[in-house]
Amino acid sequence: MASVSRDLGAGETRRRPFWTNRRKEAAIGIAFAAPEFLGIVLLGVFPLFFSLYLSFTEWNLVGGLKAIRFVGLDNYVALFQDKTFYLSLKNNLVYTIITVPVSMFIGFVFAVLIHSKVYLRDYFKVVFFIPYIATTVAVATVFSALFHPSSGPVNNLLMSLGIADPPRWLGSTDFALWAIIIVAVWQGIGYNIVIYLAGLTTIPEDLYEAAEIDGASWLQRFYRITLPMLGPTTFFLSITAIVASFKVFDLVAFLTEGGPNNSTNVLVYYIFEEGFQNFRMGYASALSWMLFLIIAVVTAVTWKAQKKQF
Amino acid sequence: MKATKLALTSALVAMALAGCGSNADNKESGANTPNNGGTKETNAAEDAKDSGASGEKVTIKYYNWDNGANQEKLATIIANFEQANPTIDVESVPLVTTGSTTDFYKKLDLMAASGDPLDVMAFSHVDFVSERAARGVLAPLDELLKADSINVDDAFYMTPKYDGKVYGLQDISSPWLVAINKKALDAAGLPVPTWGWTWDDFRDYAKKMTTGEGDAKQYGAFFHTWGEYANPVAYSELPHPYLTKDQTPAFGDKSFADFFNLRRAMEKEDQSAKSLSDTVGAKLRYDTEFLNGKAAMIPIATFIVNKILDTTNFPHDFQTVFAPLPASSNDVPVGTSYIGGHYLSVGESSEHKAEAYAFIKYMATQTDVVVDFPGSKAADKNKVMTALVGDKTNLVDLESLGATAFDSRIKTVYEPSYSTSYSGELKTVLENGLSAFLLDDLTAEEAQKQMTDEANAIIAKNKK
Numbered sequence: 001m002a003s004v005s006r007d008l009g010a011g012e013t014r015r016r017p018f019w020t021n022r023r024k025e026a027a028i029g030i031a032f033a034a035p036e037f038l039g040i041v042l043l044g045v046f047p048l049f050f051s052l053y054l055s056f057t058e059w060n061l062v063g064g065l066k067a068i069r070f071v072g073l074d075n076y077v078a079l080f081q082d083k084t085f086y087l088s089l090k091n092n093l094v095y096t097i098i099t100v101p102v103s104m105f106i107g108f109v110f111a112v113l114i115h116s117k118v119y120l121r122d123y124f125k126v127v128f129f130i131p132y133i134a135t136t137v138a139v140a141t142v143f144s145a146l147f148h149p150s151s152g153p154v155n156n157l158l159m160s161l162g163i164a165d166p167p168r169w170l171g172s173t174d175f176a177l178w179a180i181i182i183v184a185v186w187q188g189i190g191y192n193i194v195i196y197l198a199g200l201t202t203i204p205e206d207l208y209e210a211a212e213i214d215g216a217s218w219l220q221r222f223y224r225i226t227l228p229m230l231g232p233t234t235f236f237l238s239i240t241a242i243v244a245s246f247k248v249f250d251l252v253a254f255l256t257e258g259g260p261n262n263s264t265n266v267l268v269y270y271i272f273e274e275g276f277q278n279f280r281m282g283y284a285s286a287l288s289w290m291l292f293l294i295i296a297v298v299t300a301v302t303w304k305a306q307k308k309q310f
Numbered sequence: 311m312k313a314t315k316l317a318l319t320s321a322l323v324a325m326a327l328a329g330c331g332s333n334a335d336n337k338e339s340g341a342n343t344p345n346n347g348g349t350k351e352t353n354a355a356e357d358a359k360d361s362g363a364s365g366e367k368v369t370i371k372y373y374n375w376d377n378g379a380n381q382e383k384l385a386t387i388i389a390n391f392e393q394a395n396p397t398i399d400v401e402s403v404p405l406v407t408t409g410s411t412t413d414f415y416k417k418l419d420l421m422a423a424s425g426d427p428l429d430v431m432a433f434s435h436v437d438f439v440s441e442r443a444a445r446g447v448l449a450p451l452d453e454l455l456k457a458d459s460i461n462v463d464d465a466f467y468m469t470p471k472y473d474g475k476v477y478g479l480q481d482i483s484s485p486w487l488v489a490i491n492k493k494a495l496d497a498a499g500l501p502v503p504t505w506g507w508t509w510d511d512f513r514d515y516a517k518k519m520t521t522g523e524g525d526a527k528q529y530g531a532f533f534h535t536w537g538e539y540a541n542p543v544a545y546s547e548l549p550h551p552y553l554t555k556d557q558t559p560a561f562g563d564k565s566f567a568d569f570f571n572l573r574r575a576m577e578k579e580d581q582s583a584k585s586l587s588d589t590v591g592a593k594l595r596y597d598t599e600f601l602n603g604k605a606a607m608i609p610i611a612t613f614i615v616n617k618i619l620d621t622t623n624f625p626h627d628f629q630t631v632f633a634p635l636p637a638s639s640n641d642v643p644v645g646t647s648y649i650g651g652h653y654l655s656v657g658e659s660s661e662h663k664a665e666a667y668a669f670i671k672y673m674a675t676q677t678d679v680v681v682d683f684p685g686s687k688a689a690d691k692n693k694v695m696t697a698l699v700g701d702k703t704n705l706v707d708l709e710s711l712g713a714t715a716f717d718s719r720i721k722t723v724y725e726p727s728y729s730t731s732y733s734g735e736l737k738t739v740l741e742n743g744l745s746a747f748l749l750d751d752l753t754a755e756e757a758q759k760q761m762t763d764e765a766n767a768i769i770a771k772n773k774k
Contacts, residue, residue: 060445061419061423064423064425078771082767083764083767144592144593147591148591148592149587149588149591149592150588150592151525151592152592168587168588168591169591170590170591170593171585171586171587171588171589171590171591171592171749172587172591172749173745173746173749173750259590259741259742259745260586260587260590260742260745260749261742261743261745261746261749261750262742276416277734278732278734278735279419279445280771283771
């Protein structure tokens with residue numbers, strides 16, 4: 001609008017060509033942006049709204065698009081009465097509440113240790129990062145063996161420490177989730193270390209020097225400089241970790257398949273079961289939107305809390 | 311994927327054309343899209359049909375999960391069939407290389423969803439056939455069978471039916487039985503059990519065949535994680551393991567409480583079977599447990615025979631003898647068993663249904679190449695056993711196998727027509743019920759209540 005009024009304001013009487021420089025530039029710009037924009041619409045926006053639509057329908061996927069039947073809020077009503085949904089949500093919350101802070105805390109401690117003067121710094125960085133890049137299938141296979149209830153190293157260690165009846169891990173409804181949490185923490189530490197290390201290196205040395213000259217102790221420097229300066233890193237890590245923890249799927253799929261007796265079922269795995277094993281796409285879509293709402297709320301809360309702090 | 315892609319694209323175009331109109335507009339364009347996708351799909355199908363009809367030969371595709379030796383045997387069967395039917399070409403398409411039926415069904419369902427024409431496909435259980443029949447993926451065979459005057463109930467041990475129509479033919483029959491390690495049986499000084507033995511006798515046998523301690527311990531029996539092992543009685547003696555005639559959960563049946571308690575007693579009191587937590591936690595498998603000599607006997611279907619003969623993957627040197635599946639009591643008629651199997655179905659989307667039917671009929675009735683125990687009742691038992699076992703009688707005892715798997719009294723009370731599109735989910739309910747009972751120390755009544763509640767929720771979800 002602004003350009004048009006300015007053009008008129010110039011009071012020119014001669015007919016201007018349609019392709020002014022400004023329009024040309026805009027057209028070129030649009031041409032460059034169009035493929036990407038189309039891609040986003042096609043692969044991002046459309047599926048998003050399609051799944052929202054699906055969440056109000058009943059569809060078995062196999063019957064083709066003709067088989068979509070509108071059922072209104074039925075899926076959401078059913079969802080609030082679904083015991084497995086609540087169980088998956090509870091398991092997911094336990095998983096999030098434990099894995100996120102624990103792996104961040106351990107990652108932070110290790111990052112500080114590695115950042116301070118240790119030998120073989122790069123070696124440790126790599127060693128801790130390997131679990132993060134290892135394929136989950138391989139990790140799950142190894143841990144299935146480690147957690148073997150009678151002959152696995154974990155239980156053998158526990159038994160030699162004097163625990164007569166160690167947990168049966170993946171074969172127990174009480175401990176299977178904990179086994180998954182342990183693997184998740186082990187896997188996540190490396191990533192946290194690397195990001196924290198990057199955060200640590202960005203803290204200017206002169207801050208520490210100045211503090212040292214002023215006579216601040218090591219502890220004071222740590223609390224007054226290191227921690228606050230790492231605030232944005234912690235913020236970033238916690239948001240991504242929380243979102244990722246709500247999307248946990250591969251570990252559950254490969255270690256326990258949600259069992260025994262749904263004791264390790266989590267939201268995304270439940271969505272997978274409903275959508276691609278029981279072929280209730282409508283219900284699975286409703287679950288997905290529920291998951292989206294939960295993640296949105298949790299992220300917003302974290303965001304607010306962190307903003308206040310730093 | 312093609313149909314979905316087409317539909318998605320056309321929906322997008324429709325949305326773009328309609329712009330961001332009112333809600334009503336959106337709804338309308340949404341309603342139109344399936345039609346667009348539909349017509350395009352049918353056009354494509356017709357095109358394919360035309361090109362197919364113009365050629366002399368018709369090619370049908372057979373989707374299966376066979377690998378290794380089975381694929382070679384299949385190739386011979388197909389060659390034989392093509393020789394007898396020169397106008398039909400059969401192409402075997404193994405969808406998985408691992409032999410995993412779970413992955414096979416995932417891929418098959420995806421193909422069905424994308425609208426690819428499916429000619430012939432294999433299934434490993436009646437329920438899987440019913441599920442797809444309910445979704446409209448399979449073609450009913452009644453008319454074709456009528457034209458051949460085949461009465462399926464007389465001709466085959468088991469026939470998948472849904473809504474009163476026949477949706478597949480059984481080419482392999484797998485009656486359940488108990489495989490026993492002859493060495494362990496002899497060591498315990500026990501005779502080979504025969505028809506009429508009960509689960510209590512089974513428990514007794516297991517107790518007597520349990521020997522050793524620690525890693526060297528040989529358990530008397532092994533129960534796998536499948537629903538069949540949670541209560542085999544439900545499979546062999548009830549019309550349907552999960553549902554009653556009026557489609558209510560069958561989990562209140564007394565046999566569930568009895569068998570759950572038997573499982574607990576064998577795990578805890580007798581310690582004659584690996585505990586479920588060990589089996590789940592260590593991901594133990596029935597074949598390795600039995601053939602490595604870790605468990606002296608397992609209830610299993612006849613497909614174990616091919617595994618016993620496969621000494622490359624399962625090296626062992628003991629002979630296996632066979633006993634019928636035990637009964638819940640002495641009152642149960644002799645011969646009552648549970649018959650699993652392998653089924654062949656024709657796809658609703660196939661353009662060559664008659665040719666596909668001809669192929670599955672041939673597969674289900676031929677005995678020139680013996681892959682496994684045939685589903686056809688007319689098959690010659692001695693020919694089949696000799697072809698299967700060959701000279702490896704040091705591993706498989708033919709006499710007890712014949713007396714168990716080929717007894718003329720074998721029958722099943724299983725009623726495939728009770729099966730529904732959600733039978734697979736109900737099996738999970740049963741598996742979860744047993745897990746809860748054994749791992750969470752519930753009483754049988756509590757576990758039965760949990761199962762009935764969960765089953766009712768699933769039934770309600772599917773009845774909408």
